[in-house]
Amino acid sequence: MLLAEIARTSDAVAGTSGRKTKVGLLAECLRAADPGEAAIVVAYLSGDLPQRQIGVGYASLREIPEPAAVPSLGVSEIDAAFTEIGAVAGKGSVARRRELLAALLARATHAEQDFLIRLLAGELRQGALDGVMAEAIAAAAEVPATEVRRAVMLRGALGPVAAAALADGVDALRTFGLEVGRPIKPMLAAAAPTMEEALEKLSAGEKPGAGEKPKGEVAVEWKMDGIRAQIHVTPASDGGGVRVFTRTLDEITDRLPEVVEAMRALPVQTAVFDGELIALRPDGRPHPFQITSARTATRTHSAGSVPLSIFLFDVLHLDGDDLLDAPSAERHAALARVAPEDLRMPRVVTSSPDRATEFFTESVALGHEGVVVKSLDTPYTAGRRGAGWIKVKPRHTLDLVVLAVEWGHGRRQGLLSNLHLGARDPETGGFVMLGKTFKGLTDKLLAWQTEKLRELAVREDSWTVHVRPELVVEIAFDGVQHSPRYPGGIALRFARVLRYRPDKSAAEADTIDTVKAIAPVID
Numbered sequence: 001m002l003l004a005e006i007a008r009t010s011d012a013v014a015g016t017s018g019r020k021t022k023v024g025l026l027a028e029c030l031r032a033a034d035p036g037e038a039a040i041v042v043a044y045l046s047g048d049l050p051q052r053q054i055g056v057g058y059a060s061l062r063e064i065p066e067p068a069a070v071p072s073l074g075v076s077e078i079d080a081a082f083t084e085i086g087a088v089a090g091k092g093s094v095a096r097r098r099e100l101l102a103a104l105l106a107r108a109t110h111a112e113q114d115f116l117i118r119l120l121a122g123e124l125r126q127g128a129l130d131g132v133m134a135e136a137i138a139a140a141a142e143v144p145a146t147e148v149r150r151a152v153m154l155r156g157a158l159g160p161v162a163a164a165a166l167a168d169g170v171d172a173l174r175t176f177g178l179e180v181g182r183p184i185k186p187m188l189a190a191a192a193p194t195m196e197e198a199l200e201k202l203s204a205g206e207k208p209g210a211g212e213k214p215k216g217e218v219a220v221e222w223k224m225d226g227i228r229a230q231i232h233v234t235p236a237s238d239g240g241g242v243r244v245f246t247r248t249l250d251e252i253t254d255r256l257p258e259v260v261e262a263m264r265a266l267p268v269q270t271a272v273f274d275g276e277l278i279a280l281r282p283d284g285r286p287h288p289f290q291i292t293s294a295r296t297a298t299r300t301h302s303a304g305s306v307p308l309s310i311f312l313f314d315v316l317h318l319d320g321d322d323l324l325d326a327p328s329a330e331r332h333a334a335l336a337r338v339a340p341e342d343l344r345m346p347r348v349v350t351s352s353p354d355r356a357t358e359f360f361t362e363s364v365a366l367g368h369e370g371v372v373v374k375s376l377d378t379p380y381t382a383g384r385r386g387a388g389w390i391k392v393k394p395r396h397t398l399d400l401v402v403l404a405v406e407w408g409h410g411r412r413q414g415l416l417s418n419l420h421l422g423a424r425d426p427e428t429g430g431f432v433m434l435g436k437t438f439k440g441l442t443d444k445l446l447a448w449q450t451e452k453l454r455e456l457a458v459r460e461d462s463w464t465v466h467v468r469p470e471l472v473v474e475i476a477f478d479g480v481q482h483s484p485r486y487p488g489g490i491a492l493r494f495a496r497v498l499r500y501r502p503d504k505s506a507a508e509a510d511t512i513d514t515v516k517a518i519a520p521v522i523d
Contacts, residue, residue: 001033003078003108004071006044007115010124013045014411019132026136030162037075038166039159046133046158047124050079052250054086056120060098061409062463065106067113078104078116118410131384133158141165143173151176153324153382156184156249178322180270183230183245184382187274187314189372189389195357198373198390219328219374220356221313221347222363223391225289225479226278227296231263231312233271244277252296258307268338269319274380275312275345285367288481289493313345316380328388329376349376360392369393369478396518397476398423398492398510399501401431404466405453408438408446416450416465417441421475421495424511431469432488432512439496440476449500472501472509480515488512 009029013022026045033041043050085100105113118124134152138145143165151161151173164172178184192198202218228247242260244253253260259277279287279295286292291306315335316324323331335344348359360371370393378388400421408417418438422431441449449471456467475495483491492515 001037001041001075002071003073003075003112003115005029005032006041006075007111010045010115011111019135022132023135023139026133027139030136030140030166033075033166035163035167038163040075040079042133042137042159042162044075044119046130047119047122049082049119050159051082051086052248054082054120055088055093055097056085056101060101061117061121063102064113064117065102067105067110068107069109071109071112073104073107073112114410114413121409123408123410123412130158134161137162137165141169143170147173149384152185153384154178154184156182156382178272178317178324180234180272180317181232181243183232183249183251184272184316185249186228186230186247187380187382187389188385189391190385190387192373192390192392193395195360195371195373195392196353198392199353199356201390202373202375202388217349217351217376218356219332219347219349219376220359221345221372221374222311222366223369223372223393224276224278224311224345225286225369226276226292226311227308229259229275229277229310231259231271231273231275233263233266233268233273235269236264246296255296256308259310262310262343266338266343270317271315271319271338272317273312273335273339274314274316275310277308277310279306280309290481310343311345312339312343313347314380315339316382324380324382326379327377328374328379331380364394393478395476396478397474397498398515398518399472399504399508400434400475401469401506401509402449402453402467402471402473403431403433403469404464405449406436406464407462412438412446414450415446416453417446419449419473419497420464421473421492422469423515424506424509426511426513433486434480434488434515435483435486435491435495437475437492437495437497439494441497445497445500470506472504472506474498474501490515 006029009025012025016022029045030038030041040050081100081104085097088096088100105116108116130152134148135145137158138148147170148161148165151164152158154176155161161173161176192201199218203216230245232243234241242253242263243251244256244259245251256277277292279292281287287306292308295305295308312335315331318334318338323334348355350356356373363371370391373390373392375388400423402419403422404420405416406418408415418436420433420436422433425432452471453465453467456470457465458468459466475492476498477492478494480490481493482489485491
């Protein structure tokens with residue numbers, strides 16, 4: 001299959017809001033794919049690379065060669081080129097990767113270049129998420145969508161499932177099963193802005209009427225800012241042992257000897273656990289997220305490394321029994337039988353909104369993100385935001401000033417997108433940059449801010465437009481962390497745009513002191 005066909009499908013999918021239409025377009029493209037290329041086609045249309053990372057960043061995408069006039073690039077050819085680029089290492093590797101990428105892009109038409117740039121930049125936002133793609137695979141292979149979703153849950157990836165479904169239908173899909181040692185996609189939580197709304201969503205029966213309290217018990221667990229970990233245990237006598245995978249299914253076992261040692265001590269032969277790994281201080285409060293993530297990012301482990309604590313909250317398989325379809329309460333009871341309390345995520349089971357809120361407050365006071373409220377009846381819906389798990393986090397907001405903005409890519413080509421955000425510094429009269437964001441921007445806001453910020457421009461290059469610090473924007477964020485990237489030494493975590501505040505002047509924006517007061521810096 002030519003890349004041009006995928007690019008055309010991608011544009012068509014991005015141009016429609018209807019789920020049914022998206023599914024139809026994707027299915028048509030999948031039917032036309034060669035069986036051996038199905039997994040690659042699914043990955044590209046989902047905005048993913050089969051190689052995950054190939055060492056190409058934004059800087060490598062700034063200078064694009066002249067496009068080819070006629071489409072000629074095949075899917076397998078591109079996949080091989082990406083593999084070659086990703087394998088480049090050692091001295092001069094950055095220049096060599098850019099050289100190989102430029103050669104590939106020179107053979108692509110303008111539409112194909114646009115698609116590849118968005119794919120590599122992680123900006124292929126066209127609505128072809130896992131749920132839509134699973135339906136498209138089902139439609140293309142003429143099999144029930146439930147069979148596809150189940151296979152994807154157990155295999156942990158859409159590509160192999162698509163290849164199996166298109167080749168041999170339902171029979172091939174039913175060969176997928178939970179296999180200890182091979183990770184599956186984790187179950188995700190939906191979100192609610194308040195504890196009350198979370199409890200209402202999980203209440204048994206009808207939603208409570210005015211003045212009524214939710215009925216039925218739920219579990220409320222700490223939500224930590226750590227590393228989601230799926231831990232597989234197999235008998236050491238069979239050449240197995242313990243394997244640790246991240247939420248993106250990357251294996252990090254060799255980086256976490258303390259985790260391996262603790263899990264080996266459990267009285268199990270085979271098991272699959274779900275949990276969180278986090279670096280804690282002696283007083284039990286979390287270290288900055290960077291310290292936790294550093295332990296999983298490096299392949300070396302030194303005696304002085306901060307150890308990670310284990311907090312298990314689910315078990316998907318235990319000594320020969322698959323528990324995915326068991327109710328949450330049953331799975332947690334199985335977990336409690338084999339994992340001591342100090343390895344389990346703290347939680348309460350309650351029907352009292354007051355007790356649930358109290359537990360939420362305690363979690364936040366200890367430095368954690370919030371809580372996850374869980375139904376006691378829900379099965380483990382891997383790879384999906386199950387209705388039975390709802391996360392609740394406190395939301396912080398600030399009025400900040402736009403200091404500069406970067407040009408967008410892909411669908412945002414020609415629009416000013418990535419905002420540089422600053423808080424007032426009352427001592428100097430200037431502004432302290434706290435990070436960047438392009439999250440939360442609607443098409444209408446993008447168009448408006450592009451026009452407005454061009455009016456405020458004082459200088460620009462091919463990448464960034466620096467503006468007069470006059471425009472105030474309301475930003476939501478989850479916390480503040482230390483960051484050596486910015487002069488102030490701190491940065492917002494998960495910042496996103498709520499709205500612009502034309503009613504406020506820059507002199508009324510929040511100060512750096514306000515930032516620290518609202519959300520103390522994690523250190």
